[in-house]
Amino acid sequence: MTDATKSTHVLQHQMESFEESCRAADLKLTHQRLEIYRELAKATDHPSAETLHKRLHQSMPTLSLDTVYRTLTTFEQHHLIKKVETVDSQAHYEAQMQQHHHLICDTCKEIMDFQWSSFDAVSVPEDILQWGAIKNKSITIYGTCRKCQALKEKKKLE
Amino acid sequence: MTDATKSTHVLQHQMESFEESCRAADLKLTHQRLEIYRELAKATDHPSAETLHKRLHQSMPTLSLDTVYRTLTTFEQHHLIKKVETVDSQAHYEAQMQQHHHLICDTCKEIMDFQWSSFDAVSVPEDILQWGAIKNKSITIYGTCRKCQALKEKKKLE
């Protein structure tokens, strides 16, 4: 993922399948829901409810923060989006529902998506199968991103 | 890990190295700190501050919840314990600092530790190395544990 935002035609397609899922789930297609979903779908940075609210405020000045929270919760309950696991006190969300993993920078806290299909293909160790019914496995990689590494180097030299 | 609690001798050893780390970090060895650490170290369920406070309340009735929060934050800053990534609104902690992974039950939300040394040994895909300096990678497996599976089966038959 080199671009900060998705191509419009990929987003278009994602919006269409979202609308279909809403109809299937008996969720009314309100302006707020469509815009909140679109804003999350085009983001690559796993935003919080507050961040989404700020971004949408320009185009929708009367949108309430509560609506953003309520809408995200509704979407999550219908498996249209996911809550991202973090140690942060704010909840973060993503519209990416395909199998993927996360890179987290310990400095700027930015979360990036990545693929690792050979890992996805392996089955879990024998003894874990004893634990119960496995549904999904995902990796989180921690480290310092290039940007933050560069900043640290710069500070050292000062 | 078959037992719900650790053997006393393993815990003893962990307490000793904890005390050593505190002295090295210039952290005073107060009764509260020792007991909070001991309670977390002997737990296998990744408790929240509130849960730890409840467990300690019997033996330490005047221990304040704030002290539990403050102490856990101090320990975390000194890398003596870790905050666990969850989608929960409460923060969860663990004293286990060796490389390990998590199993999370989607029903009872219980978090279990597990090892996967062959995964630990492999290096990450080439393109991720471009991202920055990798420090650690860990897996979270989601599913339904045996206990909850059994409960669901029981409900179906009713």
Add this chain to the structure above:
DNA sequence: TTGCAATTAAGAACAGTTCCTATTTACCTT
């Protein structure tokens, strides 16, 4: 043992999220 900086208890304050209620909206029926 004494002195002092660090730590603590208790409750106030704060941040993030959810609830309450009156109003508005989507969309089904005709």
Add this chain to the structure above:
DNA sequence: AAGGTAAATAGGAACTGTTCTTAATTGCAA
């Protein structure tokens, strides 16, 4: 196209989890 109705929304109040403030207490160095 217009009306009816259940669902959704805005705004603010309430709630939950966490952190801060202050005065009292405690660990530990001298």
